[in-house]
Amino acid sequence: MKAAATGATAAELSVSDSVGRLMEFWGFKRNMGRVWSLLYLSPAPLTAKDLRARLGLSAGAVSMTLTELSRWGVVRKVWIQGERQDHFVAEVNLWKMVSRVLNERERAEIVSAVETFENAARTVAEDKRSSDPAVRRRAALQGERIGQLLDLAKLGRSLLDALLASAKLDIGPLTRFVFRTGR
Numbered sequence: 001m002k003a004a005a006t007g008a009t010a011a012e013l014s015v016s017d018s019v020g021r022l023m024e025f026w027g028f029k030r031n032m033g034r035v036w037s038l039l040y041l042s043p044a045p046l047t048a049k050d051l052r053a054r055l056g057l058s059a060g061a062v063s064m065t066l067t068e069l070s071r072w073g074v075v076r077k078v079w080i081q082g083e084r085q086d087h088f089v090a091e092v093n094l095w096k097m098v099s100r101v102l103n104e105r106e107r108a109e110i111v112s113a114v115e116t117f118e119n120a121a122r123t124v125a126e127d128k129r130s131s132d133p134a135v136r137r138r139a140a141l142q143g144e145r146i147g148q149l150l151d152l153a154k155l156g157r158s159l160l161d162a163l164l165a166s167a168k169l170d171i172g173p174l175t176r177f178v179f180r181t182g183r
Contacts, residue, residue, distance in 0.1 A: 016033070019034065031061055042089075103164055106160065
């Protein structure tokens with residue numbers, strides 16, 4: 001069953017604009033959120049032409065957006081018997097979508113931060129052995145602060161790993177970090 005290429009409803013436009021703004025806030029292109037949400041709300045697969053008509057986008061914008069969404073695994077092509085045009089549907093498992101982004105993008109940033117902080121901590125540790133008292137004082141302060149950043153990044157990595165592994169979150173490590181009584 002193919003949806004007619006008509007204008008989107010007020011609810012569809014409202015949701016697609018809101019999801020588009022959220023996607024843009026998270027560093028994605030606004031149209032990615034708009035196209036995905038229209039597919040998500042659609043009771044039937046849509047063509048690129050349908051999406052262009054409903055969202056008022058160019059053919060190129062829809063094509064590039066569908067390619068990016070497909071790469072992220074949140075949109076896929078489906079075959080419709082008797083139809084020659086490609087049809088698309090959205091991934092409807094929201095946790096699957098979010099966890100993929102968290103695992104591929106946010107986790108990589110946290111892992112990179114942990115590595116950077118560990119390297120910086122080693123460099124500062126060498127400065128703590130300096131014969132210059134000013135260098136030692138600076139190194140002591142920086143060592144303490146880099147250690148705090150490292151603890152926070154490791155906590156973030158642990159929380160994200162726990163969330164991705166079970167879709168449940170134990171906030172014990174977070175409360176211990178926030179309410180600790182000093183180093």
